[in-house]
Amino acid sequence: MRYLTAGESHGPQLTTILEGVPAGLELTEEMINTELQRRQKGYGRGRRMQIEKDQIQITSGVRHGVTIGAPIALIVQNNDFKHWRKIMGAAPISPEEQEEVKRKITRPRPGHADLNGAIKYGHRDMRNVLERSSARETTVRVAAAAVAKRILAEVGVKVGGHVLEIGGIKAQKLHYSTLEELQEKTEASPVRCLDEEAGEKMMQAIDDAKKQGDSIGGIVEVIVEGMPIGVGSHVQYDKKLEAKLAAAIMSINAFKGVEVGIGFEAAHRPGSQVHDEIQWTEEEGYTRRTNNAGGFEGGMTTGMPIVIRGVMKPIPTLYKPLESVDIDTKEPFKASIERSDSCAVPAASVVAEAVIAWELAVAVLDQFGHDRMDSLKDSVERHRKYSKEF
Numbered sequence: 001m002r003y004l005t006a007g008e009s010h011g012p013q014l015t016t017i018l019e020g021v022p023a024g025l026e027l028t029e030e031m032i033n034t035e036l037q038r039r040q041k042g043y044g045r046g047r048r049m050q051i052e053k054d055q056i057q058i059t060s061g062v063r064h065g066v067t068i069g070a071p072i073a074l075i076v077q078n079n080d081f082k083h084w085r086k087i088m089g090a091a092p093i094s095p096e097e098q099e100e101v102k103r104k105i106t107r108p109r110p111g112h113a114d115l116n117g118a119i120k121y122g123h124r125d126m127r128n129v130l131e132r133s134s135a136r137e138t139t140v141r142v143a144a145a146a147v148a149k150r151i152l153a154e155v156g157v158k159v160g161g162h163v164l165e166i167g168g169i170k171a172q173k174l175h176y177s178t179l180e181e182l183q184e185k186t187e188a189s190p191v192r193c194l195d196e197e198a199g200e201k202m203m204q205a206i207d208d209a210k211k212q213g214d215s216i217g218g219i220v221e222v223i224v225e226g227m228p229i230g231v232g233s234h235v236q237y238d239k240k241l242e243a244k245l246a247a248a249i250m251s252i253n254a255f256k257g258v259e260v261g262i263g264f265e266a267a268h269r270p271g272s273q274v275h276d277e278i279q280w281t282e283e284e285g286y287t288r289r290t291n292n293a294g295g296f297e298g299g300m301t302t303g304m305p306i307v308i309r310g311v312m313k314p315i316p317t318l319y320k321p322l323e324s325v326d327i328d329t330k331e332p333f334k335a336s337i338e339r340s341d342s343c344a345v346p347a348a349s350v351v352a353e354a355v356i357a358w359e360l361a362v363a364v365l366d367q368f369g370h371d372r373m374d375s376l377k378d379s380v381e382r383h384r385k386y387s388k389e390f
Helices: 029-040 079-083 095-101 114-121 127-133 135-154 179-187 196-211 241-250 263-268 345-368 373-389
Strands: 002-006 013-019 056-060 072-077 158-166 218-225 255-260 278-281 285-288 306-312 323-325 332-334
Touching: 002 135, 013 135, 029 056, 029 135, 029 345, 072 135, 114 127, 135 158, 135 345, 135 373, 158 179, 158 196, 158 345, 179 218, 218 345, 241 255, 241 306, 241 345, 255 263, 285 373, 306 345, 345 373
Parallel strands: none
Antiparallel strands: 002 013, 013 072, 056 072, 158 218, 218 306, 255 306, 278 285, 323 332
16 A cells, blocks of 8 residues: 655645555545544644645545545645645746746745755755645645554554643643543643643743744654554564654654654663563453553564654744845845744644554555455454464
């Protein structure tokens, strides 16, 4: 199973095509829109979220609410394109019109792909870079992952996420009894934080940053329950599922760090306080007394909850712009300002859920077959029984 995305931030639409989704999966636009709405929420978002009311359109691969095994095409229209039709249109324009409407960008913004992308592709107008490198693209990544979440749910795998830290303020009260409770509480929080007291402080920190024309980052955590034992492989470096999840987190815009389980804390503990002791019961089969490994050993799932965290840097588009150099004149200037959020960590937690869900769904399909949902579910169930009695 794979997907590609296409579209620019201020272009007419965002598109993704999914190939390899099994036939027989119930799928509606409403199911996907629920995830898109989650991505658009969150304290600290900018005006773009008020302009765009993301709604998916399924244009192929689904008939009467059920997938048919063919490629699935998903489209999200950009409402703001009506104001950018001349600037971002695909049709050629005259030299006179170019000077009038192009809004040429020659001042790269620190922290963005602007300068590197311009050098790579030879663009003297860096709008050709920033339009595609924008985090707006994560809209259709979340849409694709909504399909992945549906596949996982059908085989008993649940995905949730929350915010651990924003602007140096850390959540302390992290207890929850079920993943459903975690999701219920974090959906009610403007910053997707379990700790209400910390959440209030996070919102104040976001307000302070906005007043100062600055931005702040944070840490998000994704938890996955119900993954069968032994998904992934130890036999080659590129088959280790844990590594694929780490790469997925690092593929999100502005993410600069990732850890699994206790992560970097393991460097400070002796082995006796790191490795998870194995136990077996007739009711549950093989489990671990602890889950310091975050659900992985040897690049394969252990059957314990997967726990993975990502670090998001502050968004680099600032209303208090940093210094840059004009690529035409080579003179120093203040970097250009594009409409932006002061903090996107709450939304990024939804994107983190999405990229993890996609990789896990791909891994499940790779291991258990993927032409039909009924055969996939049977295969996973047989494997669970086999693992329990092994």
